Amino acid sequence: MLDVKLFQMEKFLKPYEEELAPGLKDAQDKLQNATGLGNDFVGWVHLPRDYDKEEFARIKAAAAKIQGNSKALVVIGIGGSYLGARGVVDCLCSPNYNLKKKDTPNVYFMGNGLSADAMKEVLDLLEGVDFSVNVISKSGTTTEPAVAFRFFRAELEKRYGKEGAKERIFATTDKARGALKSLADAEGWETFVVPDNVGGRYSVLTAVGLLPIAVAGIDIDALMGGAAEMMEVCGKGGYECPSWKYAAARFALYKAGYPIEVLACYDPAFRFMLEWWKQLYGESEGKDGKGLFPASVEFTADLHSMGQYMQDGTRNIFETVVRLGASDNQLYVPKDEDDGDGLNFLAGESMDYIREKAMEGTLLAHYEGGVPNLIVEAGGKNARALGQLIYFFEYACGLSGYLLEVNPFDQPGVEAYKKNMFALLGKPGYEDRKAGLEAKLGR
Numbered sequence: 171m172l173d174v175k176l177f178q179m180e181k182f183l184k185p186y187e188e189e190l191a192p193g194l195k196d197a198q199d200k201l202q203n204a205t206g207l208g209n210d211f212v213g214w215v216h217l218p219r220d221y222d223k224e225e226f227a228r229i230k231a232a233a234a235k236i237q238g239n240s241k242a243l244v245v246i247g248i249g250g251s252y253l254g255a256r257g258v259v260d261c262l263c264s265p266n267y268n269l270k271k272k273d274t275p276n277v278y279f280m281g282n283g284l285s286a287d288a289m290k291e292v293l294d295l296l297e298g299v300d301f302s303v304n305v306i307s308k309s310g311t312t313t314e315p316a317v318a319f320r321f322f323r324a325e326l327e328k329r330y331g332k333e334g335a336k337e338r339i340f341a342t343t344d345k346a347r348g349a350l351k352s353l354a355d356a357e358g359w360e361t362f363v364v365p366d367n368v369g370g371r372y373s374v375l376t377a378v379g380l381l382p383i384a385v386a387g388i389d390i391d392a393l394m395g396g397a398a399e400m401m402e403v404c405g406k407g408g409y410e411c412p413s414w415k416y417a418a419a420r421f422a423l424y425k426a427g428y429p430i431e432v433l434a435c436y437d438p439a440f441r442f443m444l445e446w447w448k449q450l451y452g453e454s455e456g457k458d459g460k461g462l463f464p465a466s467v468e469f470t471a472d473l474h475s476m477g478q479y480m481q482d483g484t485r486n487i488f489e490t491v492v493r494l495g496a497s498d499n500q501l502y503v504p505k506d507e508d509d510g511d512g513l514n515f516l517a518g519e520s521m522d523y524i525r526e527k528a529m530e531g532t533l534l535a536h537y538e539g540g541v542p543n544l545i546v547e548a549g550g551k552n553a554r555a556l557g558q559l560i561y562f563f564e565y566a567c568g569l570s571g572y573l574l575e576v577n578p579f580d581q582p583g584v585e586a587y588k589k590n591m592f593a594l595l596g597k598p599g600y601e602d603r604k605a606g607l608e609a610k611l612g613r
C-alpha cells in the first residue's frame with residue numbers, strides 16, 4: 171500500500187501538525203460532502219466506487235473492438251483529456267510502447283499542441299496501417315483537439331468511407347452539451363461520457379483515460395481497484411492517510427518559504443505521470459496570487475542538469491520523490507577482466523541497487539543543501555499501485571486547494587490565452603478584442 175514518508179521533516183511538519191489539523195478536517199468535510207468551493211466538481215471523490223458499470227463494460231468492449239480491427243489508436247485531446255492516459259500507458263507499457271512487438275495497437279497522442287510537423291509525422295506513420303480514433307473533449311470546443319480531429323476524421327473517411335469510419339471513431343465528451351456531442355450524435359459515433367461533476371484534470375479514471383489505457387492492454391479493473399483502496403483510506407482522513415500527510419507537509423513548507431515543489435522519479439517511464447501531476451497541481455492551486463509552483467525532474471538524468479540548481483541555487487524549493495519500487499527486469503553489471511573503467515567494484519550488483527544508492531545519496535545531498543525531501547512510496551509499477559497513486563495525488567490536491575482557500579476545481583486563468591488566440595485568428599464575436607491586441611503588437 172502506498173505511503174508517504176517525511177525525511178527528517180520533524181522541524182517542518184511536527185510543529186504544524188496540530189495547527190493544520192482543523193484546516194485539513196474542514197477540507198476533508200468539503201471533499202466528502204461536496205460543500206466547498208467548486209463543489210459541483212467533486213464527482214471524482216467517490217468515482218472508484220460509484221462509476222458507471224454499464225459504461226465501464228462498454229469501454230472494455232470498445233477496446234476489444236479497436237484491438238481487433240486496428241493496429242493503431244489515435245487519441246486526440248489536450249490537458250486533462252490527454253495527460254492521464256499518456257502517463258499510465260507510458261508508465262505501465264513503456265515510453266517505447268509504440269516501438270515494441272506486441273498484440274495491442276500503437277497509441278498516438280495528438281491534438282495536444284499545434285505543430286503541423288507532429289501531425290504530419292503521425293499521418294505518415296499511419297499510411298497503410300488500420301487505425302481508429304478516440305477524440306476526447308469535455309467541452310467539445312477546445313481548438314487544438316478539434317483541429318487535429320478534422321485531419322484524422324478526414325483520413326478515416328477517405329480510407330473507409332463514412333460508414334466504415336463510423337466504426338472507428340469513438341468520442342468521449344459531455345453527456346449532452348457541446349459541438350463534439352452534437353457531431354457524434356449526428357454522425358452516429360459511439361460516445362463515452364465525461365461526467366458533469368468531474369473536471370478534466372481529475373478525469374483519468376473515467377472513460378477519458380480508461381479507453382486508451384484499456385486499448386494498450388492495461389488491466390483497468392486493477393487500476394480502479396487500486397483507486398478504490400486509496401479512496402477507502404482517504405475517506406477516513408487523519409494523519410494516517412497519506413494524502414493528509416502529503417498535503418500537510420507541502421502546505422507547511424509553502425508557509426515556511428518553499429513555494430516550489432519539484433516532483434522527482436528515478437524511472438523514465440514515469441515522465442508523463444510527472445506531467446499529469448504538474449497539470450493537476452498547477453491548474454488546481456495556482457490562482458488568486460497563491461499556490462505552489464509544480465516542477466518535475468527525471469533522475470538520474472536531470473541530476474546532470476537541474477541537479478546543480480537543486481543543490482546550490484535559490485533556496486526556495488522542496489523535493490517530493492516518487493519511489494516505484496523494484497524494476498520489472500533485474501540486470502547485473504558484468505565483470506570485466508581488464509577493469510579499464512574501474513567499475514569492477516560494481517560487478518555483480520543490480521541496476522536497482524545502484525539506483526537505490528544514487529537515490530539515497532541524492533536525498534542526503536539535497537537535504538544537506540537545504541532542500542527538504544518528501545518520499546512517496548508507491549506499491550510498485552503495476553495497475554493497482556498506479557490506481558492508488560492517482561487517487562492519492564488527486565485527493566491531496568483537493569485538500570491542498572482548500573488549505574490554500576482557493577477553488578481547486580476551476581481554471582479561469584486558462585481562458586486568457588484562448589480569448590486572445592480566438593481574437594487574433596478572427597473568430598466571429600471577437601472583433602473588438604482583435605483590434606486592441608493588434609494595436610499592442612504594433613500592427
Ligand code: PA5
Pocket residue numbers: 248249250251306307308309310311312315369370371372453581
Ligand atoms: O483540467 C482541465 O479542465 C483542462 O486541462 C481541460 O482538460 C483541457 O483544457 C481540455 O478541455 P476539454 O476536455 O474541454 O477539451
